[in-house]
């Protein structure tokens with residue numbers, strides 16, 4: 001592979017039990033037809049092909065991965081693939097307390113949980129749901145079961161939750177979690193320049209309260225990590241090209257290969273899987289595409305036309 005790519009993000013469903021207003025419209029988005037969504041067999045087949053191409057880590061995402069039927073079974077099968085050293089999951093946490101033990105048994109250790117506010121009224125306003133305490137319970141359960149690391153993904157929006165930066169730092173330090181502040185990406189009907197808060201501003205606020213000392217964190221991908229207040233905090237900048245730091249590929253729930261989050265086109269692996277193409281041939285085709293890969297200019301992205309729940313974040 002041209003870049004040092006070792007991570008594959010797989011969206012296992014476009015469906016979600018929340019309606020985060022920075023991710024999708026309040027009415028949700030038209031669900032993909034079931035027959036278009038990759039089956040477990042297809043996900044495992046593709047993952048094995050990618051393992052043969054040097055992928056070592058798989059992150060399962062969505063939509064909300066925990067709403068996919070029999071997800072634990074799928075995760076166990078991913079863990080068993082030869083060459084895959086680590087399988088992780090990104091979840092909104094709403095169903096986590098019920099699934100945490102199963103995840104652990106399936107061999108999952110690393111978990112990212114999205115949480116954008118520590119206030120129940122805001123949680124409802126942002127996610128359109130009542131799952132606030134369920135998410136907190138999910139975090140507690142994950143801690144009890146020894147998941148490590150547990151990362152909290154927090155999308156910061158000016159005028160919506162930017163007054164919680166210090167609270168989030170206090171919460172994550174107290175709970176021993178790795179907090180990651182994410183810059184709001186322009187991918188949603190909520191998008192409005194006023195909500196955008198440059199990550200540098202967030203960093204300044206954290207620095208004033210806790211100090212920041214640059215540190216490396218294994219498999220950090222697009223996040224930049226710092227030691228702060230006795231813990232670790234990450235910052236993810238989204239309005240710039242991160243090509244040099246990017247170590248990942250993406251597959252959407254319908255089997256579209258995305259070489260870059262900002263790529264406007266995609267390539268259907270689903271079609272290859274279903275038209276009788278052999279694994280070796282699929283591997284060669286993917287390999288050729290990776291060699292051709294050029295840097296994608298994030299400014300050319302079709303803002304507002306692609307939803308994160310479809311891309312998988």
Ligand code: SAM
Pocket residue numbers: 016022023061062063064065090091092112113114153154155182183184185186187188308309312313
């Ligand atoms: N449902 C799961 C969750 O929320 O963790 C997994 C899928 S979600 C699309 C993956 C990540 O994308 C989440 O951490 C979410 O906060 C992030 N995300 C979604 N829309 C975003 C946006 N407009 N800007 C920045 N991050 C976004």
Ligand code: SF4
Pocket residue numbers: 016017018019020023024062063064092114308309
């Ligand atoms: Fe669902 Fe995650 Fe999007 Fe929120 S960010 S709507 S939880 S997919």
